Each structure stands twice: as structure tokens, then as C-alpha cells.
Amino acid sequence: MEYDVDMTGDVTSNPLASRLGYLLKHAHLQLMEASSHALAPFEIDGRELAVLAVLATEVPLSQLEAARRLGVDRTTMVALIDALEGKGHVERRRSAQDRRKNTVRLTPAGQDCLHRAERAREQTERQFLAALPDADAACLVRSLQALVVTPKISGDEQASA
Amino acid sequence: MEYDVDMTGDVTSNPLASRLGYLLKHAHLQLMEASSHALAPFEIDGRELAVLAVLATEVPLSQLEAARRLGVDRTTMVALIDALEGKGHVERRRSAQDRRKNTVRLTPAGQDCLHRAERAREQTERQFLAALPDADAACLVRSLQALVVTPKISGDEQASA
DNA sequence: TATTGTTATACTCTATAACTATA
């Protein structure tokens, strides 16, 4: 965990307060700090919880499909699934349709963990945003969604898509 | 650099779009990607630019003071200053007042790099936020500042402060 | 004794390259 930042003094005089990269990074660090406490009872971290959430689909996903949805490399997904399988939250099965693929399913224990940990996560996020007026908190989340989720349209990609 | 995320489908059906940690992390990653291109001509990265900005004070800072303001460990600051000194952007001098301390100053080349790279950074951030309505972009920055910069007041700390 | 800078070291997260099995 990083040092707390000395933010003595007002925002306008602070050369970091106006840096979007700095703000995003440290907002994330602060939220992770809070999350680590909230998720400790479930013995998973925020990334593993996100994996469980991604895997909680109607049709089970392959490791590669899960990796793409989460935005990580397939080699990273191996270790994530290893850890979750070791905790009994997911299980791998060889796909009958394509024997190169593992279908990854939540176990009942994994579903239970997901639901309970998700409630803890939601509460942590509400507390994290509680310092903001409701309208600002909603605007923050909506804006981040627009920035992250919106596909970037470049000329080339648009032409070939 | 991480894989691009498959964000096909609408926001509400995406189990990641509602996760604040995910949104902050990937917003940061996307901005870093853009910054790395914008700062490439200056041969520094966003963290080094932040160090230069922190060091551009009236009174020169010690390494430890700079580390605190930036929110990194003093051991991390050693390597950051090493790199910037190697590029000729800063210079260390032993403090006459306290010979344990290095005062770190921007060189003229460092000041020039700072000013030009800051303009590139600001433009990159404007482009990054251009997908949002002006009011939302302003709200996003203001909200992040409030979350990151505002000191957390707990009962104990308040009592002892 | 405490602080500052430094070094050595280790840990986390991530990706790239190469291998195996399968398509």
C-alpha cells in the first residue's frame, strides 16, 4: 500500500490535484484499500470478485471469453481461475463442443460467495461515494462508464467493422 | 498494456460497468495509454512529469518531502530522481542546513521539459474528457478531487489533531 | 535515538514467448 499523500493546502495550489491521471490512480488506490477490508471475510479480492461476476452468466464461459470480458490476458486468467478453483468457487470442465476450451462454472459455494461479497462491495462503494452529493456521485459513475465502456471509434476500425 | 475489453452490449447488462473499482482502473489505463503517446517526444512518463511538477516549487524540496507530496515511498523516490537526474532534468545537492537531506532542483532543461510536457498532458486530458459533456467533465474532475484530496476525518485522528 | 538517503530484496500484477492438445 502506498503512503498517504500530504494534501495539506487547498486544491488550487496543489500541482497534483489538477492531474487526471493522479486523481484516477489514487481514487482507485483508496477504494482498493477500503475494499480489501470489506472483502477480507470472504477471502477474495476485488479482482477475483469481478471474475466471479463475469462468470455468473446463463451460458458458461471459456477462460478466454472470461479474459476478454475482464480485459486481461488469457495467461492472467489461468492464475485467477487457479485461485478461485482452489477456493472451491469455480470448476473447470473440458468443453464437449470444442475440447480445446475449458468451460468455467460457479460452484454453489462460488455463487454464495459472489452474492454475499457483492453486497459488501456495493456497500463499500456507497460509503466511498458518500463524501459526494448524490448528484455528483451519480455523475461520476455515469461519466466513468461513458469513458470506459464507450468503444473508441477510429476511422479505420469503423470502416472495417 | 492490457487487452481491450469487449464491451459489446449495453451498460446495464454488463457486470463490470457498475463496478467502481473496475471503472477507475480502466479509466486510468486508458488515460495512461493516451499519455504515453503524448509524452513520448519528451522521453518522460506521466509519473516523472508529476515529479517535475511537484519539484517546481519556490523553495526546493528534499527527496522525502517530494515523496510525501507524491504519495510514494522514499525508496521509490530514489529511483525516480535517479532517472530524472540521468536525463538532466533535476540535480541533487546536499542541504547545507541539514546534511542528511538532498535538496532537489529543476535544471533549466528540466523546467523547459516540464512546461512543454505539461501542455501536452493538458491537451491529452482534454481529448480524453472530450467524450463527455462539459458539465459532466467538470463534475468528474471536481468529484475525484473531493474524493482524493479531502482528508479523511476519523474520530481518533480528529481528537488527536 | 530518530531521520534521510541508499541498497538489496521481494512481492504483485501484468504481458510475451513457447509448448501441448485440439480444431
Added chain:
DNA sequence: TATAGTTATAGAGTATAACAATA
């Protein structure tokens, strides 16, 4: 030939522990 999972490995970024110089 290409794809999916795996392993080995390496790099970036970070922290902790221990040391020397100085206060």
C-alpha cells in the same frame, strides 16, 4: 494453420529491512 490452455519468464511498480551518515 489457428486457437485454447498452460508454463516459464521477464518487466514495471511497489514496499520492507537494513545500513551509513547525520541530527
